[in-house]
Each structure stands twice: as structure tokens, then as C-alpha cells.
Amino acid sequence: MKKSSQVHRFGFILLLSLFCTPEMNAQLLKKLGKAAERAAERTVQRRVEKETAKRTDQVLDSILEPGKKGSQNKKGETGMQSGNSGVQNGNDMAAMGASEVDNNEENPASMKVYSKFDFVPGDKPLFFDAFEKEFIGDFPSKWNTNGSGEIITLNDSPEKWLELLPGYKVLYIPDVPSLPEEYTIEFDLMAYGLDNKTSSTAQLQVILSDDANFEQGSNYAHAWIPFGQYAAFGIRVANVINKSSGGIKNTVTADIREAVLNRPHISIAVNKQRYRLWVNEKKYVDIPRMIPNGGVLSTLKFHVDNFKDGKERLFITNVKVNEGGLDLRRTLISEGKVSTNGILFDSGSTNIKPQSMGIIRQISQVLNQEGDMNLKIIGHTDADGDEASNLSLSEKRAQAVVDALVSLYGISSERLVAEGKGESEPLHDNKTEDGKAQNRRVEFIKI
Incomplete structure (x- = not known):
């Protein structure tokens, strides 16, 4: 009870500090009686709950639970969790990098920038971590x-x-x-x-x-x-x-x-x-x-x-x-199909990572050259999650590749068909990270 009381009193002082200048704090703490203190506490608490509850929780967590995973509290403060405790580190310039970490929404402008990216990853995974x-x-x-x-x-x-x-x-x-x-x-x-x-x-x-x-x-x-x-x-x-x-x-x-x-x-x-x-x-x-x-x-x-x-x-x-890292265009033209692990998506999402655009660009070049070629685009997932969700996700990811070919490279949607196979056709063991990385793939098949 004594600890709870101390935390309660500390929380009240902290709340005052969030909304009052140092001079105001000193005067208030000097003049407040117990009744006024309780009334002021209720007033401030209602205001905080309405306007800044999230910020207050972050501050209290950093003091009462220093081992809790850090969070970004304000510009220039970035939370890191290591083997010891939450670490506050960074500055205004570093925060620019941190802002990218938990952004799960793909930026269309970024995709457009990467539309001329000509890097194509190899097609046989050797290592992933x-x-x-x-x-x-x-x-x-x-x-x-x-x-x-x-x-x-x-x-x-x-x-x-x-x-x-x-x-x-x-x-x-x-x-x-x-x-x-x-x-x-x-x-x-x-x-x-x-x-x-x-x-x-x-x-x-x-x-x-x-x-x-x-x-x-x-x-x-x-x-x-x-x-x-x-x-x-x-x-x-x-x-x-x-x-x-x-x-x-x-x-x-x-x-x-x-x-x-x-x-x-x-x-x-x-x-x-x-x-x-x-x-x-x-x-x-x-x-x-x-x-x-x-x-x-x-x-x-x-x-x-x-x-x-x-x-x-x-x-x-x-x-x-x-x-590998060879030209996928020749393979698609000569063999009529190609499979790649190089088209990457945000975890559990249909957002294509922009650095994957080199492969999609090569596919568009084949379609532009081979005017009578139509393609079936098939998405595959690993076995994480339930089977029905993976099937749906794989089809949506295949459709995302179709959409990129249409919107960024001007390929007619009538030449493209999207299909999902989910986790049903694994190439490797889904119990290992390397195996799962190889099972997450996109196939292009001439139809």
C-alpha cells in the first residue's frame, strides 16, 4: 500500500509537470491543501485521459518498468530493447531513420522511384537471416x-x-x-x-x-x-x-x-x-x-x-x-516459365517491397517485347498462419504483382491472370527459416 501511495503521488506530480510551468508548479504545490489537491488531481487526470493518456503511459512505463520495450516518445528519442533494458538513444537526424521502422504501409511514390531499379536477386537461396x-x-x-x-x-x-x-x-x-x-x-x-x-x-x-x-x-x-x-x-x-x-x-x-x-x-x-x-x-x-x-x-x-x-x-x-542473379528474361522466353524468391512483401501484407521492382521490371520488358505472350502469376506462401488465410494472401500478392505491371509499366490487365496456391506446394521444409524463405515465391507461367 505504501508503494502504491508513492506511485499515486508521483503520478500526480508528473501530471502537473506536463501542463504547468516550473513557477506554477512551485506555487501550486506550496498552496494546495489536501482537498484542493484531490480536486486538482481529478481535474488534471480527466484532462490527461482526454488529451495525453498515451504520452503519460509511456513516461510512467519508462520509470516503473525500465525493461519494457521502448517506444518513440518525441522527436529524437527512440526506444531500443536489448538484453539489458530499454535504451533511449538517438537525435533529430537518427529519428529520421527510426520513422521508417514501423511503417507497414507501402509508399506509392517509393514504388515509382524503384520502377527503374535493375537489380535482380539470385534465384537459389544460400543464406537468409x-x-x-x-x-x-x-x-x-x-x-x-x-x-x-x-x-x-x-x-x-x-x-x-x-x-x-x-x-x-x-x-x-x-x-x-x-x-x-x-x-x-x-x-x-x-x-x-x-x-x-x-x-x-x-x-x-x-x-x-x-x-x-x-x-x-x-x-x-x-x-x-x-x-x-x-x-x-x-x-x-x-x-x-x-x-x-x-x-x-x-x-x-x-x-x-x-x-x-x-x-x-x-x-x-x-x-x-x-x-x-x-x-x-x-x-x-x-x-x-x-x-x-x-x-x-x-x-x-x-x-x-x-x-x-x-x-x-x-x-x-x-x-x-x-x-545466380542471371537475366530472368531469357529464361521466361526460352522456357515459358520462371520462379523467383526475389519479390518480397511486408510481413502478412500485400505491400510489395520496393527493392523487388527489378524483377517486375524485367517481366514487363518481356511482355513489351513478346506482344502475344500472356502470363499467369502464381503466389506461394510459407506455412506460418492458417491454411485459408495463406491461400487468400497468396492470391492477393499475385494480384499485387499484376497491379504493379499494369500501373507502373503499362501492361494490359487482359494479358495477366493472378492465382494463389498458399502453402500447398512447398519446395522446402517449412520448419526452418531458410526453407520458409524459399517457399515464399512468385511464379510466372506463359499461357
Whole structure:
């Protein structure tokens, strides 16, 4: 009872502080008798319940339940849940990135921007990790490091992220099978704490190496994604051949300052020696002979440079590596059908992720070239959820692809048919995350 009384009195003082200036608070607390205090409390409480109940709950939760998942309270304050407790972190610029986390509505303008996106992911999944089965505060089970890191959530989103910590020679290595000659890499980033004082050398280094452990290797290729904000620093690229640095070493002109504040999606395509890199919808790097050692480097690694410890933070999720990345157009024309895992949707939704537009664009090019071709578009889901819901969702997703072909690329709707198969035709085990990722697919079949 004593604790309840203290909480009640604290809550009353907190409510007063939300609506009164410091001078008014001091005078009120000095003059109020018990009867007046109760009356004032009822008045303020009614006002708060009507106008600011949500804000009050957030403040009380942060004090009385510090381990509760954080929430975005005001501009510049972003909640993070880690293995310890809710962490308040960020600034005005970081909040710009946080605003994208729990937005489940697709932005039509963004889809239009991505309509010229020409990245096409590989068609054979090798690795996927969104950390769905990992515990908050743990290091992910499908990764290795010689440093540290942990899984967190951001704001009220169910998505999980791995924090990549800066450190001398600290590397993060996902358990990707040995990389083939042709493959694609994709991942989402979230940065916090960036401002005009962020170092020009604050970067994420993406490394392809012939060393499977924590060394550079004899042959490797690097790209550094910059996060500095006070100038456009460009994307650095370099390769080393047989331990000699006499190969490529350059900075590609790029102003991605705004992009890195707003949850950038990074796409990389390797086709033997050719190396291409996109930030969101724009391709910045396209080097014909970037990959040494005959076009084969076995291991993907990540390294964070010069983020200020405790202030500037970097997180990664949705890491996907696929074998292939070949032109789907030729397959569709020659074989009359093609299946892809590269058209992605928001979880449980028909909203197409804009970075999937490269595939839809290629399909539109085939239809424009082959004027007598009609297509059946079939959606497939994994087995999460009930069967009837998955069947309905798969058909709606197929229809969403039809709608994109019609509205963005001008394809006649009379040439397209949408169909859903739900979870009825799995290609792989739905008990594993990799298997589920491969079962979520879209087929295009000539009719």
C-alpha cells in the first residue's frame, strides 16, 4: 500500500509537470491543501485521459518498468530493447531513420522511384537471416565474430536487428556457404546518432575474401559505405590480388547522406569478376573486373569503422545471399516459365517491397517485347498462419504483382491472370527459416 501511495503521488506530480510551468508548479504545490489537491488531481487526470493518456503511459512505463520495450516518445528519442533494458538513444537526424521502422504501409511514390531499379536477386537461396528465432540480447546463432554484438528490437516493431560494434579488426561473418561465381547479397541497415560531427571515415566495410576466418586473405574485394554527414564522401572500393594492393583503389562519387539516415537497403551483385552495388534504387558501383582470383571469393564479412562508441550505432537485418542473379528474361522466353524468391512483401501484407521492382521490371520488358505472350502469376506462401488465410494472401500478392505491371509499366490487365496456391506446394521444409524463405515465391507461367 505504501508503494502504491508513492506511485499515486508521483503520478500526480508528473501530471502537473506536463501542463504547468516550473513557477506554477512551485506555487501550486506550496498552496494546495489536501482537498484542493484531490480536486486538482481529478481535474488534471480527466484532462490527461482526454488529451495525453498515451504520452503519460509511456513516461510512467519508462520509470516503473525500465525493461519494457521502448517506444518513440518525441522527436529524437527512440526506444531500443536489448538484453539489458530499454535504451533511449538517438537525435533529430537518427529519428529520421527510426520513422521508417514501423511503417507497414507501402509508399506509392517509393514504388515509382524503384520502377527503374535493375537489380535482380539470385534465384537459389544460400543464406537468409532476419533473426526471427533469436533471443533479444543474444549474439545470432548463424553468425560468427571475433568481437561482440547482440540482437535488439527498435521502437514497437517486431523486427530484430544485430548491432555491429566498431573495433580494431572486429569482423562479423554470417554462415554463408562458400560463395559461387555468381551471387547476390542484400541487407537492410539502420543508423543512430549520426550528426554533422560524425567522422568522414565512419563506414561499413563489406568484404569478400578468400579467407574463411578473421584475416584479410590473399585475395579480397572491399566496398566502404560512408555514414558521415557534413559532406558527400563517396563509396570507396578496392581489391587485392595475391596480397598485392596494385589493383583497384578508388572512391566512387556518391552522396548517400540522406539515404543512410533512412534505413538504406543495400544490394550487391557478383557475376564472376563483375561487381555492382546499389544503395536503395540507385546503382553506384559497376566494375567489370573487381573480383580477383578468377572471380571466386569464398566468404562474406562485415566491419564497422570509426563509429563513436556509445553515440553512433549501426544495425543490420534481412541479410540474404542467393546464388545466380542471371537475366530472368531469357529464361521466361526460352522456357515459358520462371520462379523467383526475389519479390518480397511486408510481413502478412500485400505491400510489395520496393527493392523487388527489378524483377517486375524485367517481366514487363518481356511482355513489351513478346506482344502475344500472356502470363499467369502464381503466389506461394510459407506455412506460418492458417491454411485459408495463406491461400487468400497468396492470391492477393499475385494480384499485387499484376497491379504493379499494369500501373507502373503499362501492361494490359487482359494479358495477366493472378492465382494463389498458399502453402500447398512447398519446395522446402517449412520448419526452418531458410526453407520458409524459399517457399515464399512468385511464379510466372506463359499461357
